[in-house]
Amino acid sequence: MEFELGDRIRIEKDGNVYEGIVMPTTTDHVVFKMVSGYNAGIDPEGATITLLEKAQPKSAAKKEKAEKAKPSKKLPKVTILSTGGTIASKVDYRTGAVTAQFSADDIVDAIPEITEIANISGRVVYNILSENMKTEYWTELARAVAEEIENGADGIIVAHGTDTMMYSAAALSFMLKTPVPIVFVGSQRSADRPSSDNAMNAICATKVAVSDIAEVCVVMHDTTCDDRCAIHYGTKVRKMHTSRRDAFQSINCNPIGYVDYSTKRIETILPYTKRGTHELEVKATLEPKCALVKFVPGADPDILSYYIDSGYKGIVIEGTGLGHVSTDWIPNIRRATEAGIPVVMTSQCLNGRICDRVYDTGRDILKAGAIEGEDMLPEVALVKFMWALGQGGDVSEIAAVMSTSVENEITECTLK
Template sequence: MADYKEGDMVRVSSKGREYSGIVMPSRSDKIVLKMKSGYNAGLSLDGADVTVVERSPQPPKPARKAHPHNPGLPNISILSTGGTIASRVDYRTGAVSSQFTADDILDAIPELGDMANFNGRVLSMIFSEDMDASVWQNLARACHEEIKNGADGIIVTHGTDTLSYTAAALSFMVRSPVPIVLVGAQRSSDRPSSDNAMNMICATAVSTSDIAGVTVVMHGETSDDFCYVHRGTKVRKLHTSMRTAFQSVNVPPIARVDYATRKITPITGYVKRGEQELKLMGDMETKCALVKFYPGMSPEIIDYYREKSFKGLVLEGTGLGHVSTKWLPAIEKAVSAGITIVMTSQCINGRICDRVYSTGIDLLKAGAIEGEDMLPEVALVKLMWALGQTNDMAQVKRIMQHDYAGEIHWRSTV
């Protein structure tokens, strides 16, 4: 077996076939090659023979540009967690490099230097699917600390796949008098269609604006004209790869940001800079789960979570918030055991109303809580947060049915 490393050109002989390509990073026990076709191949090393054809050249490190502090500009803190916006693939070597420091970002997007002074902190460098409550809590503490130390705004760079979960978590954990803006990219900076520069410029414009609290800033249309500013508790990724994947659900966006002029045009009302005092409420209960109901699904799943001593469940029911009538005894038993159960809907738009049909009425009698017009993932994060504040079930119910961060709108307009 050859001693190879990322970026080397190798030839792999396995099961009578040969594969040639550049060694890519791998998170498994397989070797991953980028082949001439442009596609990646993951190959088992069991019984394989690897020959190094060409060693990866070591490119010289580029000279670091100076980014002097401008006392006339606002001070923005960039908190990096990883994701596509902070990565670049070098197709010559096959290696992935992360551009996450403030200087890296300014080098890549020099226009930012005319908008603000930046201070960068790397909190994690993980795929967004590896996010969990501990990362959210660390991020919330970092936001609180940066604002206490005088930051005029916060930008959080994040992978897009679970960005909306983190936005919701920060919305509940940090009451902020300044903007906290989450931003990502659907396509890495090495691609001609990358959205990272435009998203970052628009996010910076929002971070220096009067829009306080937690928002998500992403592409507003397929062309490079504007970004939308979404409320952190009302946004979802609705497409796997399009640059316009993020959309506000059940409400319009807060504002739009013109890319060319950086002008922000409000669409709906919002909390303004300085209108609320800084407060950190970072405790979360991790023994909560989100359960999506489907026809014929066994109620044993509820029994499983009860037996595992979970504290809260969010059910993603059908329509107005329904599950099979066969689930009613299991739900009632779980509630009696001290588990808070919140009902949400699989429908994208609309709200829960369990007082229309008999099934819904029976669910309320069993102890389920209506999740109003909250997205299921937002309801899950909020329930984790609510149970982190109190273990009193009556108080948790009051929290879940109270609007804390724009997650509940009492009048559906969309």
């Protein structure tokens, strides 16, 4: 029998019955997506195939588009800014591709539950893979967020790829003082997978966007179950697993709180800036010529020479343990600081705090002019360095900023 991509069919073979939507294939097998969300491939020889439903033509689909949700005067306004994430992705069964749809209508169609929480509008800032993020994109995003707040948005959601979301969240944390919530959200698994986390994350993010938590934060699955999402400070969160749904974890502190998915209630456990406390303020100037250098045993100290001689303005070193490097790196640390290039020490351990006063090596590093990064994550220290240098000031002023908590990036007492 004849069938086309997107048709719903039933296949009976060897006493088994399968139903699904026809997908593209490069073999002689019939490939289709089952109700479970998984794809299957069946050799059609000896099989009985029944056409259950023809695919709806694209033109007809447009004409019969679901009725748009009407804005409610009673609901707050939330703008979803897209940077290339998959918050409202769809599967095109004619091509087999998962494509991102980012108009307000597309988002509402994909996740209609959010219309019960807020009046949603959408805007594409850029559409890139998160690994292609650049400092100038952070600046563009910060200004787009500010524009939406100035236009009356009661909350902002930033849909972002997960791989570099913690960098972008940290950047906006430093660049913006905000009167409303700014919520980063992403998806570890695409929308065509039964285990996709995009809808739950988006719904929880929307709840936070209309709350009184006026922080730049990240909202993602807290566990591998569909029970709750965690609300993380944008400067204390890290992606800790390549694919698990609970990959995002707060480091050296607890999350701000949690969103219960079944009740949609928010429970906070840490202090936060309340809605309306700050006027909108934008300080979006960044210095891109900052480096994050990971020390490894036997690494050549001339690695630092490269950055010094190439005109870099700041260097973050990811050292061992309490913040150490080999003794033969110390002369180049001194060379950098004497040249007016601040050097901040952080740790590869992630959990815990820098203390270069315990061992002789650490004391020599401090004598060479390095700044202790306290319990900042290395990537957060890098982004903060870019921001601090972008605001101007001499080396002593930059050092003071890097040693002071600006947006919760340094905790007074590190968790043990």
